[in-house]
Amino acid sequence: MRILMMSTAVPTHFAPLVPLAWGLRAAGAEVLVTAQPDVMPMIRSAGLVGAPVGEKFDGDTHLRGFLTEGRRPLESFTRFPPEEMGFYGRVWMDQARRNVHAYLELAREWKPQLIVADQVEYASLLIGGVLGIPVVHHRWGVDPISDLAMRDARGELADLAEEFGLDELPTPTEVLDPCPPSLQMPSASKGTPIRHVPFNGYGELPAWRGRPDTRRVVVTLGTRTLQLNGVPHVRHVLQAAASVPDVEVIGTVPPEYWDELGPMPAAVQLVSPTPLHLFMDSCDAMVHHSGSGTMLTATTVGLPQLALPQWSDQFALGERLEASGAGIALDDVAGQDDAELVRDSVALLLDKPEYRTAAEGLGREIAAMPTPAEVAMDLLRKY
Template sequence: MRVLVLTNPVPTHFTQLVPLAWALRAAGHDVLAVTQPDVIPTVRSAGMVAASAGELFEATKGVRSKLTGDKRLRETFERRRPEEMGSFAAVWIRNARVVLPEYLPAVRSFRPQLIVSNHVEFASLLVGGAEGIPVVHHRWGVDPISGPAMREARAELADLAADLGLDGLPLPAEVLDPCPPSLQLPSAEPGTPIRYVPFNGPGELPSWHRPEPGVRRVAVSLGTATLALNGVPHVRRVLEACATIPGIEVIATCDEEYWDALGPMPPRVRLVTPTPLHLFFDTCDAVVHHGGGGTSLTATAFGLPQLVLPQWSDQFDIGEQLQAVGAGISLDDVASQDDPATLADALEALLSQPEHRKAAEELSQEMASMPSPAAVAADLAQRY
């Protein structure tokens, strides 16, 4: 079977698809990833074959243009109501118009039997409908976006669908969901479960992999965009607050270009260049992060309590759901995120109160019981 993988021009949107793509390739299927240039290095890093389509997108630049002065994401964007969450996919609805002329020739040349894409890649539905190819969407976790976004996409892209001879924007044949059912939003449409297998990019097992005996280790991973979008003061405050807790070591992933701006770090705070999280999460006792889908599910896979500091979009829902099941604490307002005492108290609670660890481990066990990417790949090959 020939499988075409399509993705938005954001590397982390692609990494969610890698374990399934690996499973399909390992089973002998021909897999090709087609995407804009932003993601080509990530495709190559995953050991996959890529074809470039369209122009460089540079998503961070588009978001930066909407920031107010030197304010970070959380200080600029308010949390949206559930019915408004589709607005976060508006950029991908517009982008479908841009990439459609590039995708159609690629599809017709490769002649796939199946298209796999993330759940807000709407051009996949247009090319799949036009060529009579089933499209499988893959969520990246807690999903407040795709339902309202699909309604907006069907209205906004109706003219393109008509030009292709379609009655409207087709729905995906199937939606794969790596989110443990107890963590998923009740409002999300039911999906086919697929176990989340972390792929956080390639890397080398670091020399600091194992902590000192008796030291509690906390990982801080606040996302590349958080730092790039006026987030340096925020990240510095978080690291300083974490360092006030006795007996812990903090491992903070951060692009080296920001180290000087962050300034000298307190004792027991180690800045490291971006390192695949799955290489050291097994040595950690808790994780502090921004509510990204990949980070939250990787921490879930390792049974770690999570302190979530959401900045925008679906990150609020991710934090809220983790808190609801007891596996995390979410501080979703600017005042809480900026207060060192509040940050330290929340992290200390995750480290010292056993109910958080118990809930996180139960969530990890639930994830482990979901069908593996290999099992899902075999099922897809049989049905499509």
């Protein structure tokens, strides 16, 4: 079977689909991944074949247009109420409009029998409708966006659907959901479960991954956080975490930011970004930016987490994590800037066994879900 995989122009939007792509390839399918140039490095790092379409989107430049000078996203962006989260699909409706004709030309040439795309890749639905083939969407994880955005996309892209001879924007034939059920948004429509298998890029097994004599906390706030005026925030969080007694703090920070961060406490070890799944089992807690892939990676090994969301769906992810009992979310500027509160939150995760128990329960939920290889075989049988 020929399968066209599609991704919106953010590499981390494609990362959840990589294990499924591997499963499809291992089952004998031909897989071609198409996206804007932003995603090509990740496609190559996953050992997959890519076909770039359109121009680079450059998500960082897009986001900087909304920032107040010198302020990080949490200090600049409006936080939308739950019923307005469909707003975050609109940029991808615009990108679909820009690129759908080029995608369609590629699809007509390659002749796929199935399309698999991320949860807000709307060009995939138009192409599937024109070619008369099924389209499977794959969620990133906790999903407060896609159902509401799909509702909005039917109106926003109605003219394109009409241009292509379709009655309306088609809905996905199936939605794959890697989020453990008890962590997912109660409002999210039911999807087909698929186990989250972490893909955090390529790398080498770190020499320091062995279990330390002290408790280990990893602080990973994402490269984008640093790029968007976030260096003072990252410095503050590392220092606050290091003030917890008897801890070793691993800070995943690209080396180009180390000088700007300045001297760190003795308890902090800065390391280059490293695939998280290579060392999560040597950690006792994680502090992160509430990114979907990061949160699910930590959840697979039952790790208690402190979420410090910055924008978009990250607030909902933090709320669901806290509601599950597996973590704590500090979701406003005052909370995140309070060094004592950050320190005390990390200490609670380490000292109260209830957090570890709840996190391990989520990990067992993930382990019970069908693997990407099993879902791949199911897709090939059905379609």
